[in-house]
Amino acid sequence: MTDVPAGVDRSTLARPDPSALARPDTAGLADVLERVLDKGIVIAGDIRVNLLDIELLTIKIRLLVASVDKAREMGIDWWEHDPELSSRHGELERENQELRSRIEALEGARPERPS
Amino acid sequence: MSAEATYLYAVIRPLPSGALDDLTGISGGRVRTLEREGLGCVVSTVSLDEFGEQELAANLNELTWLERVAREHDAVVRAAAQLTTTAPLRMATVCHDDAAALAKLDELGSRATAVLDRLDGRIEWGVKVYATTRPAQVPVAAGTTSGADYLRRRKQESVERQAADAAAGEQADAVYTALAGDSVAGRRHHVQDRQLTGVDEPMLLNAAFLVEHANAQRFANAIDELAERYPAIRLERTGPWPPYSFASLDPS
Numbered sequence: 001m002t003d004v005p006a007g008v009d010r011s012t013l014a015r016p017d018p019s020a021l022a023r024p025d026t027a028g029l030a031d032v033l034e035r036v037l038d039k040g041i042v043i044a045g046d047i048r049v050n051l052l053d054i055e056l057l058t059i060k061i062r063l064l065v066a067s068v069d070k071a072r073e074m075g076i077d078w079w080e081h082d083p084e085l086s087s088r089h090g091e092l093e094r095e096n097q098e099l100r101s102r103i104e105a106l107e108g109a110r111p112e113r114p115s
Numbered sequence: 116m117s118a119e120a121t122y123l124y125a126v127i128r129p130l131p132s133g134a135l136d137d138l139t140g141i142s143g144g145r146v147r148t149l150e151r152e153g154l155g156c157v158v159s160t161v162s163l164d165e166f167g168e169q170e171l172a173a174n175l176n177e178l179t180w181l182e183r184v185a186r187e188h189d190a191v192v193r194a195a196a197q198l199t200t201t202a203p204l205r206m207a208t209v210c211h212d213d214a215a216a217l218a219k220l221d222e223l224g225s226r227a228t229a230v231l232d233r234l235d236g237r238i239e240w241g242v243k244v245y246a247t248t249r250p251a252q253v254p255v256a257a258g259t260t261s262g263a264d265y266l267r268r269r270k271q272e273s274v275e276r277q278a279a280d281a282a283a284g285e286q287a288d289a290v291y292t293a294l295a296g297d298s299v300a301g302r303r304h305h306v307q308d309r310q311l312t313g314v315d316e317p318m319l320l321n322a323a324f325l326v327e328h329a330n331a332q333r334f335a336n337a338i339d340e341l342a343e344r345y346p347a348i349r350l351e352r353t354g355p356w357p358p359y360s361f362a363s364l365d366p367s
Contacts, residue, residue, distance in 0.1 A: 028353070029182055030307055031241060035359035036185045036192075038304075040203040041230065042364070043219055047120050047168060047209040 121216045122161040123208040124191045125357075126227045128200045128235075129155035138194050141187045146194075149213055151220045154227055157195045158216055166209045175207075196238075196357035202230045203359050226364050234358045236328050237299060241353035242338055243307075244290055244320035246283040247346075279347065286345040287319035297337055298324035302360045319348060323360035331355055 122141055129150045138146035140159030149156045164170060174180045188206045195201045210216040220227070295301035306318040326334045335352060342350040 029185075030312065031353055032185050032189050033181070034304065034307070035356065036188050036203070036206040039359040039362065040205045041126060041223075041227070041362050042205045043123075043208060043223065045123065045207070045209040045219075046211050046215050047163070047166060 118163050119160050119212075120163055120166055121158050121210045121213050122166065123204050123210060123216055123219070124157040124159070124188060125195050125204055126202045126220070126223065126231065127155040127157055127195055128231055129153065130195075130199050134198055135191075135195060138191060140191050141184055146191055149217055149220065151217050152224070154220050154223070154231075155199070156216060156220050157191060157201075158213065159191070161209065166207070171207060171209075192357045192359075200231045200235050201357050202227065202234055202362040203357055204362075223364075230362055230364060234325075234361060237325050237358055237361075238328050238331055239354055239356040239358045239360055240298075240324050240326055240331075240334055240338065241356060242290070242294060242320065242322045242324065243312075243318055243351040243353070244287040244322075245312075245314055245316040245318055245349045245351070246280065247316060247349045283347045284319055286348045290341050290345065290348070290350065291320055291322055293341060294322070294324050294334075294338065297334060298326050300325040300361060304360070316349070323356075325358055325361045326355075 122144070124140070124146075127148070130148055132148070135146045135148055135157065140146040141161055142165060144159035144161055146157060146159045149158055165174060174184075185206060192201060192203045210219060291301065291303065302323045304321040304323060306321045309315065309317065312318055324334070338350060338352045
């Protein structure tokens with residue numbers, strides 16, 4: 001834990017410009033998400049990373065976000081631009097499609113319920 | 116397993132202890148700084164009920180949660196960036212405890228120092244460019260209703276639209292080139308989808324520029340001047356941001 005020792009004058013801290021960067025709430029959500037989720041230094045936090053290495057983890061997080069229905073509605077589509085992501089996304093889509101056709105086939109094969 | 120964990124916001128040049136004490140972090144956690152060998156790290160304590168691997172996966176799918184945490188993350192990064200050189204970490208970097216976070220800091224070592232060296236005294240401006248001019252439909256001349264006329268008119272429209280798109284694209288490229296020349300570095304991000312921007316016109320450029328803090332205002336003015344010079348496009352300036360787009364361990 002860090003505490004301010006008595007007598008430390010905060011005004012002497014290096015301060016590039018107190019007014020700059022001071023409007024956090026006006027930035028658009030898309031711009032904020034783009035930066036905090038898609039930019040910045042990537043290191044593996046050890047809570048999330050039991051099995052996955054960091055690149056996989058990053059992809060996973062991006063896929064998760066990308067799979068949010070609402071995010072999709074908003075057009076968050078990073079995976080489409082990322083070759084690695086888009087192949088994984090493609091796999092999921094294919095798998096999804098396959099499952100759907102199997103369900104349809106099963107439902108089609110089921111005898112009509114007597115009326 | 117402990118029910119709490121250490122959330123990492125950014126790597127920084129060390130601050131005097133307590134410099135960020137007034138700051139509230141994600142979900143109300145008190146912001147602290149850790150320090151090791153000339154490198155600092157901005158952290159706060161979070162609950163594993165929220166940031167455990169499973170819980171995080173679920174929470175990331177809640178846009179309300181995602182927005183709140185993204186903005187809280189951003190607010191802490193901004194506050195740190197006002198006091199010292201700050202290299203943001205990707206959102207949701209979580210370690211078991213402070214000791215584990217410090218071990219990560221050790222691991223980063225000189226690579227993080229190199230990033231901070233690159234970011235010293237610099238901020239980021241965002242510039243988005245949209246197309247504005249879509250050629251109006253060619254009016255139908257009175258009495259011309261034949262199929263051939265119709266096709267000719269459609270062809271003409273398509274040619275004009277393509278020319279306008281090409282011109283707008285070239286102007287967007289010119290904007291990027293001009294601003295990249297005026298800045299320390301430039302990055303082109305993927306253009307955002309129309310649904311995301313809420314703007315009818317397509318986005319042609321989504322760029323970020325690393326600028327000396329001393330030149331921040333001049334650079335902003337340069338953006339505004341370019342906006343006047345190119346009528347076929349609309350420029351939107353965002354920022355100044357902490358240098359998110361330039362905090363990468365491998366410079367490219």
